[in-house]
Amino acid sequence: MILGQSIRKNSIIMGLFAIITTGLIVLTQVGTADQIEFAKRQALEKALQEIVPTSLFDNRLLEDTVEIAANKQLGSKKIRTAYIATKDNAPAAIILQATAPEGYGGSIHFLVGIQADGAVTGVRVVPPHFETPGLGDKIDLAKSNWILSFNGKSLTNLEPEQWKVKKDGGQFDAFTGATITPRALVDGVHKSLLYFDEHKLSLFGTQTTFSVTATPPDTGTSL
Numbered sequence: 001m002i003l004g005q006s007i008r009k010n011s012i013i014m015g016l017f018a019i020i021t022t023g024l025i026v027l028t029q030v031g032t033a034d035q036i037e038f039a040k041r042q043a044l045e046k047a048l049q050e051i052v053p054t055s056l057f058d059n060r061l062l063e064d065t066v067e068i069a070a071n072k073q074l075g076s077k078k079i080r081t082a083y084i085a086t087k088d089n090a091p092a093a094i095i096l097q098a099t100a101p102e103g104y105g106g107s108i109h110f111l112v113g114i115q116a117d118g119a120v121t122g123v124r125v126v127p128p129h130f131e132t133p134g135l136g137d138k139i140d141l142a143k144s145n146w147i148l149s150f151n152g153k154s155l156t157n158l159e160p161e162q163w164k165v166k167k168d169g170g171q172f173d174a175f176t177g178a179t180i181t182p183r184a185l186v187d188g189v190h191k192s193l194l195y196f197d198e199h200k201l202s203l204f205g206t207q208t209t210f211s212v213t214a215t216p217p218d219t220g221t222s223l
């Protein structure tokens with residue numbers, strides 16, 4: 001009888017212990033998931049601010065977004081979010097997510113910031129990419145400043161045939177022994193500008209007064 005009571009008591013204690021422990025684990029997971037999501041958003045906001053300098057806008061980039069359907073010029077196969085920068089409520093710039101499909105190691109995903117006047121404010125490769133270390137990976141700002149060569153370039157200050165690597169008669173340097181990677185990215189950025197040029201009115205909504213400011217200097221910081 002006493003043994004039976006003791007077993008029942010211990011079972012209840014163990015059951016309660018299991019319920020409390022499970023509850024604590026669930027609570028911790030929910031709390032951590034929120035923190036992870038917050039940290040991700042902060043990292044994204046910081047990355048976006050490298051592409052369009054904060055002096056050019058006064059809104060929250062993560063809150064002014066537009067969804068862009070899959071598009072060949074952007075190399076995208078699914079809906080992607082674009083981030084709109086505004087100053088005094090006038091469109092100042094946009095950050096597009098695009099893909100250069102013809103990298104040496106496969107597709108190269110990148111972000112391109114474009115001012116309302118069509119000039120590039122910055123380009124950064126979105127990891128991971130599969131270009132070869134020491135050859136194609138110079139597209140990464142951590143490895144070289146090459147990606148900054150897009151800053152200030154536009155469809156107005158470069159002719160279509162100049163949107164190529166020098167080896168192909170264009171304006172952009174290639175890397176020693178690695179032409180495929182920079183060729184892919186130059187083509188990808190050019191096509192993103194063409195996309196923006198065709199769609200800027202719909203991307204920026206109904207507003208037609210664009211805030212145009214001088215192209216910012218290179219920041220030299222990495223994404």
Ligand SMILES: Cc1cc2nc3c(=O)[nH]c(=O)nc-3n(C[C@H](O)[C@H](O)[C@H](O)COP(=O)(O)O)c2cc1C
Binds near residue numbers: 135180
């Ligand atoms: C193992 C290996 C890895 C390579 N990785 C790259 C790379 O990441 N990016 C690149 O542009 N070329 C890379 N190359 C070189 C290309 O094959 C090609 O020779 C180079 O891009 C020059 O191209 P071009 O003949 O069109 O100028 C690699 C070559 C080898 C053998």
